[in-house]
Amino acid sequence: MAEELNSQNPINRRNLLRLSGYSLGGMLVSGSVLTLAESLAGKATEPLNQKVEELLLKPQTPVPEFPVSAIEPNALIINTYDFTPNINLNEFRLVVDGEVNNPLSLDLPTIQKMSKKSMVIRHVCVEGWAAIVQWGGVPLRELIQLAQPKPGVEYAYFISADRYYESWDLASCLHPQTVLAYEKNGAPLPLDNGAPLRLASPIKLGYKLSKWVVQVTLVSKLLPRRGFWEDQSYEWFAGL
Amino acid sequence: MNSTGSTQVAKLQDIKEKKPRSLQSFPAKVFHWLNIISLTVMLMSGLQIYNANPVFGGREGWHIPQFFLLGGWLAGGRHWHFAAMWVFLLNLVWYGIYVLVTQRWQHRFVGGNDLKALQIGKNPKRKIYAWHRIVYTSVIPILLLALFTGLGMYKPAQFPWIVECFGDWFALRVVHFASVPLVIGFAIAHSLLSLKVGGERLVNSMLWDEML
Numbered sequence: 001m002a003e004e005l006n007s008q009n010p011i012n013r014r015n016l017l018r019l020s021g022y023s024l025g026g027m028l029v030s031g032s033v034l035t036l037a038e039s040l041a042g043k044a045t046e047p048l049n050q051k052v053e054e055l056l057l058k059p060q061t062p063v064p065e066f067p068v069s070a071i072e073p074n075a076l077i078i079n080t081y082d083f084t085p086n087i088n089l090n091e092f093r094l095v096v097d098g099e100v101n102n103p104l105s106l107d108l109p110t111i112q113k114m115s116k117k118s119m120v121i122r123h124v125c126v127e128g129w130a131a132i133v134q135w136g137g138v139p140l141r142e143l144i145q146l147a148q149p150k151p152g153v154e155y156a157y158f159i160s161a162d163r164y165y166e167s168w169d170l171a172s173c174l175h176p177q178t179v180l181a182y183e184k185n186g187a188p189l190p191l192d193n194g195a196p197l198r199l200a201s202p203i204k205l206g207y208k209l210s211k212w213v214v215q216v217t218l219v220s221k222l223l224p225r226r227g228f229w230e231d232q233s234y235e236w237f238a239g240l
Numbered sequence: 241m242n243s244t245g246s247t248q249v250a251k252l253q254d255i256k257e258k259k260p261r262s263l264q265s266f267p268a269k270v271f272h273w274l275n276i277i278s279l280t281v282m283l284m285s286g287l288q289i290y291n292a293n294p295v296f297g298g299r300e301g302w303h304i305p306q307f308f309l310l311g312g313w314l315a316g317g318r319h320w321h322f323a324a325m326w327v328f329l330l331n332l333v334w335y336g337i338y339v340l341v342t343q344r345w346q347h348r349f350v351g352g353n354d355l356k357a358l359q360i361g362k363n364p365k366r367k368i369y370a371w372h373r374i375v376y377t378s379v380i381p382i383l384l385l386a387l388f389t390g391l392g393m394y395k396p397a398q399f400p401w402i403v404e405c406f407g408d409w410f411a412l413r414v415v416h417f418a419s420v421p422l423v424i425g426f427a428i429a430h431s432l433l434s435l436k437v438g439g440e441r442l443v444n445s446m447l448w449d450e451m452l
Contacts, residue, residue: 045323127293130409240397
């Protein structure tokens, strides 16, 4: 049959027509089929993508930083999923809890007296834009060490004052350049950028870098809800 | 009878029965099809990602019409893009090994003889064939550049030197986006040249012969 189809040119034209018919029909049903295929494509390859990302991540090696002169003060776009929360700084406490031996509840002066990491890094948004920014803050790993996680802890949840929520793998949390920042471009962190405390790191996409963080919860298992955008099918690992 | 002999007999029989044999090897056809499919998906999903924050003009910039997009929104576009990326990448890898092992790289791509035909040749048909070979050879570096710049944008913290190759982030985005007009321009030029060089028979040999 196949030989017959290929033996003469007009029949090949018919083949072409048949195929274009298929593709027209395909377009008509594409709405539902594409949605299905897309979730399949995403589900099928996300584990593979995540494996590669985990392999690429060097958990203890700092990403090269930029000189202060490279800062792009106007490039950082302010993105919020909903609203900018009101936070009473006098009552503000950062809670570190979950599967830890020493749960913490720290006020801002205490956090700012801890060791400080300042870095000029590239902040990369999932939308495709990027900005070189200076962040200053307490390395997250100092807080985690202070809280003494129990054996088996593998993830951290970050809860924000605007009810944004995120979850990270522990290795990325312990990276030397993952900080809870209270300083941006040499000045106190502006409210719109997540004051008083936000995540900053060169190894994760922007939607992983929660603003207005009030709670860090260390856990051994991920819950069904993994993050505001992830629960709407964004990639969870989102390593850079 | 050795295997070459039996192939020759098969060829002779084909000629007797007037059955046209495909001009292309089966692996070349598979490579060609997977390229068409994965590049179409990558182009359309890439434009979907582009629309989240257009390279030119940012959010106020010109957006690509819905018709050319795949994925519905940014997350869907990224799923398609990175899924098709694996097909595209692995396709290039095995094909690269294939052309090296079979030594097809020596005679199936543009060479000195094509340049000579263009410079001093008198045969207009040979000249068009030379252009055809130049054009389809040139897509290989275009595809490799798309992968290279894509890796730089996908993992800039692990490959900061890729970003540096292009100066800054914006330049990297522009070069990655340039894959779109380059690949579309290539597809048009390549189709027209194939038709001109070998007509329907050549086109069929790459697309349909022994495939349907």
